[in-house]
Amino acid sequence: MKMNRRSFLKAGLGGAVLLGAAGTACHYLNMIDVKGRILIVGGGAAGCSFAARLMRRISNPDITLIDPADRQYYQPGFTFIASGVFEADQVWKPMNKCLPDGIKWIKDSVVALDPVKQQVRTAGGETVEYDFLVLTPGLQLNWNMVEGISQDTLGVGNAHCIYDFVGAQRTWPAIQELVKKGGRGVYTDTWTKHKCGGAPKKICMLTEDLARREGRREAVQLDYYCSEKALYDVPLYTPRLLQIYEERGIGLEVNHRVTGIDTAARKVYLEKHEKQLVKETDEAGVEQEVEKDVVTPLVEDYDFLSFVPPQSAPDFVKQSGLSWTEGKLARDGWVMVDQETLIHKTFPNVVSLGDVAGIPTSKTSAAIRKQLPIAVENLLCVMQGKEPTEKYNGYACCPIVTDYGHVLLCEFDYNKDADITFPFSLLDMSKEQRAAWWLKKYFLKPMFFHGMLTGYM
Numbered sequence: 001m002k003m004n005r006r007s008f009l010k011a012g013l014g015g016a017v018l019l020g021a022a023g024t025a026c027h028y029l030n031m032i033d034v035k036g037r038i039l040i041v042g043g044g045a046a047g048c049s050f051a052a053r054l055m056r057r058i059s060n061p062d063i064t065l066i067d068p069a070d071r072q073y074y075q076p077g078f079t080f081i082a083s084g085v086f087e088a089d090q091v092w093k094p095m096n097k098c099l100p101d102g103i104k105w106i107k108d109s110v111v112a113l114d115p116v117k118q119q120v121r122t123a124g125g126e127t128v129e130y131d132f133l134v135l136t137p138g139l140q141l142n143w144n145m146v147e148g149i150s151q152d153t154l155g156v157g158n159a160h161c162i163y164d165f166v167g168a169q170r171t172w173p174a175i176q177e178l179v180k181k182g183g184r185g186v187y188t189d190t191w192t193k194h195k196c197g198g199a200p201k202k203i204c205m206l207t208e209d210l211a212r213r214e215g216r217r218e219a220v221q222l223d224y225y226c227s228e229k230a231l232y233d234v235p236l237y238t239p240r241l242l243q244i245y246e247e248r249g250i251g252l253e254v255n256h257r258v259t260g261i262d263t264a265a266r267k268v269y270l271e272k273h274e275k276q277l278v279k280e281t282d283e284a285g286v287e288q289e290v291e292k293d294v295v296t297p298l299v300e301d302y303d304f305l306s307f308v309p310p311q312s313a314p315d316f317v318k319q320s321g322l323s324w325t326e327g328k329l330a331r332d333g334w335v336m337v338d339q340e341t342l343i344h345k346t347f348p349n350v351v352s353l354g355d356v357a358g359i360p361t362s363k364t365s366a367a368i369r370k371q372l373p374i375a376v377e378n379l380l381c382v383m384q385g386k387e388p389t390e391k392y393n394g395y396a397c398c399p400i401v402t403d404y405g406h407v408l409l410c411e412f413d414y415n416k417d418a419d420i421t422f423p424f425s426l427l428d429m430s431k432e433q434r435a436a437w438w439l440k441k442y443f444l445k446p447m448f449f450h451g452m453l454t455g456y457m
Contacts, residue, residue: 033059034383039130041110041120042137043067043099045075045452046354046368050134052100052455053376063103064128066110066120072098073165074448076365079199079401082162082171083206085441092165098453110137113320115347132383134375135322135335135352137314139195139363145310147260147269157263159305162203163195171203174304179211182219183303186268190308191227191257192332195355195363198400198410200224200308201231201241208248209403223251223300225270230254236418236430237400237410244402244432258307259297268305272296313356322350324358334358339414340391342375343382351379359394361414365444366397369452395419399440407436 038054040047043065051065077091099105108122119129141163143151154161155170162168178185187204189197204224211217224231224245231245231252232238245252253272260269274296277289311332313323318333322344325336335352336345339359344350353371355363371392378388394414399407409429413419420429427433451457 030057031059032057032380032384034380035060036062036131036383037129038063038132038134038379039120039128040065040103040134040136041067041113042135042354042356043069043095043105044072044136044138044354045365045448046136046138046372047134048072048098048100048453049368049372049455050136050353050376051103052453053372054379055100055102056455057376057380061102064106064130065099065103066106066108066122066128067095068107068109068123069095071095072449072453074365074445076196076399076448077445078162078165078168079196079202079206080441081165081168082160082203083175083210083401083404084172085404088165088169091445093449098449100455110316113316113322115320115322115344115350118349131349132379133347133350134379135317135350135356136354137317137356139311139355140314142310142312146258146307149261149263149307153263157261157266157305158303159261159263159266159268159307161307161309162199163308171306175203175207175210178207178304179214179216179220181303182216184221184223184301185304185306186223186225186300186302187306188225188256188258188268188270188308189227190310191273192310192312193329193334193363194308194311196398197362198398200306202401203306204250205244205248205400205402206404208250212248213404217249221251222249223253225256225258225300226252226254227257228254232410234410234412234416234418236412237408240431241400241408244408261305261307266302266305267299268302268307270298270300272298313358317356322347322352329358329360339394341378341388342371342392343378343388348382351375351382359392361394362396362398364396364398365448365452366411367395369457370395372452393419397421399436399444401437401440402432405437406432406434407440408432409436409439 071092072095074091080086108124110120111123112121154167160171189200211220232241255273256270274294276294278292280290281287313333323333324330335358337352342353353375354368374390374392377390381388398410411419
């Protein structure tokens with residue numbers, strides 16, 4: 001079934017209205033009279049939306065939210081700033097206009113968290129106690145783990161990062177200059193779990209598309225260095241993404257990690273990580289093959305560089321005793337929650353979702369939107385002395401922009417199985433679609449500010 005722009009817009013708007021209306025009715029019909037001091041740490045997409053939903057569910061809420069930010073950013077829009085689609089002032093609103101009425105907002109940062117004493121300490125020295133904790137502080141960009149550059153020096157030596165608001169603004173003129181003058185663009189991601197894993201891939205393909213549109217493709221060499229063993233790992237979408245890179249002549253290397261940048265010389269330092277079988281002799285003199293990690297350093301020249309810093313849970317979370325202590329999620333301090341209920345495995349009065357949650361799915365706003373109703377309902381169950389009943393299936397959505405006009409809309413669950421939502425289930429979503437571009441460009445941002453943050457969607 002084909003869908004034109006008008007029918008898609010009607011379906012999208014109609015669906016948004018229905019979802020909002022149904023959600024509002026459900027909220028007001030199911031008000032609950034529960035007691036307890038609820039503390040939300042972090043007022044980003046997850047924290048602000050959680051607060052709004054709670055205000056619609058609890059008849060006499062006692063909610064405090066701690067966050068130091070002046071602005072609420074629509075962070076998925078940073079890629080569109082970096083590619084000239086959005087202006088910088090289109091992706092944020094004042095924080096005080098995004099938080100729901102009736103909550104107490106402490107405009108400060110948390111520096112320490114004690115889940116045993118059930119209290120946090122802020123940078124300003126205030127101690128805040130709670131009965132129930134919603135942990136949604138997002139993640140931490142570890143700029144210090146890339147030698148030679150910092151958040152303050154983004155753009156120096158034409159080294160850029162679209163995960164930063166200012167960095168995204170500096171990226172767009174640099175991409176235009178690369179296309180105009182020609183040269184080599186090097187694009188990288190990072191080896192830790194990170195928010196919106198598709199973003200580095202998007203900005204690479206958008207640069208390529210811009211070069212083609214400007215008739216300058218032959219003047220530009222583009223190479224993508226992926227830290228994982230594959231460019232993508234969701235079976236329905238990976239073949240087409242690989243095909244796009246091959247068709248457009250974008251160089252692809254896997255298992256590469258950025259360690260440093262020489263901005264003066266315009267060189268990026270990487271390590272290639274491989275598993276190889278190495279012959280070793282044991283104590284008994286028997287020779288055998290052993291699999292070992294082999295690291296090979298290399299240096300690449302660039303004219304334009306897009307890089308991503310390693311990411312982790314915030315330091316105060318790592319030091320709180322709430323993080324995983326074993327497994328892949330332990331290294332970077334992600335919060336140890338049950339992947340279905342989003343309730344902490346040791347402290348049942350703690351719920352965590354969003355980027356900081358230690359669950360095996362992508363860190364995207366779309367994932368947060370699906371986590372929210374589950375986390376809210378399960379917290380309310382805990383507050384009533386009941387077992388949490390709602391379950392999250394790991395749904396995430398990564399709209400990978402492949403050019404100025406098409407998006408490979410990747411929707412999947414914990415098992416990496418496609419989990420396609422209507423009306424996109426009517427289309428072949430294993431390939432990029434213009435309808436998904438309309439969703440990305442026109443709908444997702446207003447849905448975020450007017451639907452998700454207000455607790456309606």
